[in-house]
Amino acid sequence: MLQHGPLLERLLAGDFICRITDEDAYRHLSLEQTQQDINHYLRPLNRRLVSNDDQSVYFLGYYELSKEAREQLSQQFAQTVQSLLPLLEWLQLVQETLGRDSALTAGDTIKLQEFVLRTEDNQSLRQRLNTLASDRFFNSQSEQLDSQVKLIFRRLKEHGYLLQPHADRQYYIVTGKIDYLIDVIRFIRDEEHLPVEDTPQQEALL
């Protein structure tokens, strides 16, 4: 267990572990034996290892769902639901601003400066960013584009969606927590039968 000390600490602190945030740890976590060891160790803390469907990201959940745990989870869930729209809008905005042909996935790099430059000269992107920055989730008070963007990226870093490899360099890498977000959306959609399609219309048949 000693070798997994730092990993346990990160997990306990609520971090999401994926290939991007910590490749070695992620590899360890993919081994069944390690999973068992860690679960065994975490048992008295009422924690266990949880992963998303395709096992691209690991985090800790409760082993037993006590009343307190349920309360905490409800709170957590409310926050997640509240953050869905701003996060998705951000994903869309980045995709459009950077002219990418697909949505961001784990491992993609975003250069802050490039994002700012492209937003600067485009009135509609600027407007959308402004609205997004003032959303409760990001809660920016600033009118300055530069500080709005910085705040948005910092908040995303705090929430574990982005990784900043060098503290003084303004570029970010998307982490596997984005996969988790997508899984959450897919789950809600399937569960509630929302009219939200994700397969392209078959144009050929029309």
Add this chain to the structure above:
Amino acid sequence: MAPLDPPPGIASNLFNTGAERLALLGKYHKQLMQGYLDGYVDETAFSEGALKKLIAARILWRPDEQQPLALRPLVSELIASMVADENRRQINADVAEKLEQIRNRVQAYRDAQYKGDYAVAELQLQRLTEHVHDLSGQFEEAIDSLWHRLNSDFGFVSSLDDKIRENERAQKQLRRLLDGLDLLDFTELIELSEGNNHLRKLLVSQLQSQLSSHHSSLLEVQKRLVELLAKFRQQQSRSLLISNMVAFLRQHPKYQPADYPNRSELPDLFNQASAIRPQAAIALDKASERQILAELVRALPRQVAVALSDTPSASFSELLQDEEIAARQLALKTDVENFYLRVIDRGGSLSALEYLTEQQLPWDSEIWLYQILAEYQALPVAEKQMFQLQREESPASAVNSLYLIRDISIGLQAA
């Protein structure tokens, strides 16, 4: 049927015409390349004579009366292959035609050998070699093109939808190539080359090893193409999911999903425990670590005493200062400090009066004890607890309960 090889006169004519026409490509390279990019050539960029020559050389053509001049498809293809332009590069998967040519050449070669016409036989063998290389080269070119497209992630088209279409097109080409490879029947080739070393080497050992390596390359490409297509589709569905979900949430701002955390079967996705942050403090119970701890403490940045500037205050009387008294008092203080240091060094308890005589200090014993007590009282509380002060005292008399201090011993408090 294999065309008859031209007599030498025609061959040299062929050489001249070919060389001349190839030179045309070089002479007008810029205009032709522009024509390749635009899809038609700017006729004003050429002189009348040059246009005629280029048309005669089958480099340019007019597909339709109404259309501008354009490069012939073969020329475009040549350029596309030279610059690996995947948008225009063609893949020729036609194997049947090549096989037919190979069969005919083998027959012509054998006929010539039978007649004893060795010069013709030699020439036929030469042509046959070319055909075999062509066949292999055709696969090589196709495989190169496929890899090129794969490695660039189909970057030559911009939208994801186009990439998916391009990938599907590549997979169809690949299937045709594999079908073409299946047409090659090695038992037939072995039969064709029977009894002839040259043919055996060319058709069996060489071609077979080349084609089998092409076959495995193609299978690898196919695997990668399928993987990439799956990735493209995943990306596509993710983009769609995001934009459609955004649209939905915008339309239903008050939307609230079911209360998953309170379901009896909690979905794993929503089981995200609260953080526990392990705290730790310095442990003093391990003697072995004292040294490290001491170093850590020493490494702590010291608080720099803020030097308060002396503010002169008005006083009515001059403070009486006797330098001699001050010096004596300082000496007494130093001696008492030394006494305390000795106590720390020794560890055990030490009598003040014994120390006084032992060190032959000039102080009056009463003043000495007084100063030691004063120093003790002046210590900060934490340090005071480090010392144990023991008074050796007795009542002044049987009727007076006033206690007189005879001696003081000071020792280090056990930790």
